[in-house]
Amino acid sequence: MVEAFPASLIGKTFDCVFGSFVPRLTFFSPDELHVQASIGATEIDEMVKVDLTSVRPNLVLVSWTEQSGNFVVQLQDHENGIVHNYARLADGQLFCAQGAIQSIPAA
Numbered sequence: 001m002v003e004a005f006p007a008s009l010i011g012k013t014f015d016c017v018f019g020s021f022v023p024r025l026t027f028f029s030p031d032e033l034h035v036q037a038s039i040g041a042t043e044i045d046e047m048v049k050v051d052l053t054s055v056r057p058n059l060v061l062v063s064w065t066e067q068s069g070n071f072v073v074q075l076q077d078h079e080n081g082i083v084h085n086y087a088r089l090a091d092g093q094l095f096c097a098q099g100a101i102q103s104i105p106a107a
Helices: 004-009
Strands: 012-019 024-029 030-039 040-058 059-065 070-079 082-088 092-105
Touching: 004 040, 024 040, 030 059
Parallel strands: none
Antiparallel strands: 012 024, 012 092, 024 030, 030 040, 040 059, 059 070, 070 082, 082 092
């Protein structure tokens, strides 16, 4: 059942590895996500409202807007361990990257 997959994300944490930039995402509910990342001197550590849609089993589309105004869309392929990231940054720049999505064991 496709709709069941986003519910299975709740309580799980993932690193999205885009080279030296590695944001950590923790799903708290179907509409709330904790984002942690370091970009140069900038630290992101905030709860954001999230839209979460299953595309197929283990493939989910996730989008959110950060307090800074950055708008992020990710296609997360948990079956193949790949994440595609498309972001319009608050200053108008685009940040598009593909990387690995890695599950972080619960502490």
